[in-house]
Amino acid sequence: MNHQLAHFHVQLSATPRGARLARLLAVKQLRSWGLPFERPAQVVAELAANAVTHGRVPGRDFRLDLAVTPGLLRIEVVDTRGDRMPGFREPEGEGGRGLFLVDAFADQWGVREGPPPCKAVWAEISLG
DSSP states (O other): OOOOOEEEEEEEESSHHHHHHHHHHHHHHHHHTTOOOHHHHHHHHHHHHHHHHHSOOTTOEEEEEEEEETTEEEEEEEESOTTSOOOOOOOBTTBSOHHHHHHHHSSEEEEEEOSTTOEEEEEEEEOO
16 A cells, blocks of 8 residues: 655646756655655656656656655656657767766656556655
């Protein structure tokens, strides 16, 4: 049974401004809950950047979800490109490091198919 203690979700434009806003809103929400925000902020920044770079469909938004259960923060970013599943690739110039950073800051992460045409990339961070 999932004993969710707190939940936050917001729909944002799939633009660089929307990705920056996702990070700012996540930090504000985590602070209001009295939770650490440094590692989660990095994860949100990378997942949101990936959503607007690789998961963008013109005219469609992406969604950020934060959920707190006992001892755990779950971050989920949902975009409308379920046909493009993320994976590790060789970094190129300034890009290509996002999932390596998510892997470094999160305790675990993954991808799940959402209702078509969506996918959700999630990460979990222990609060213990």
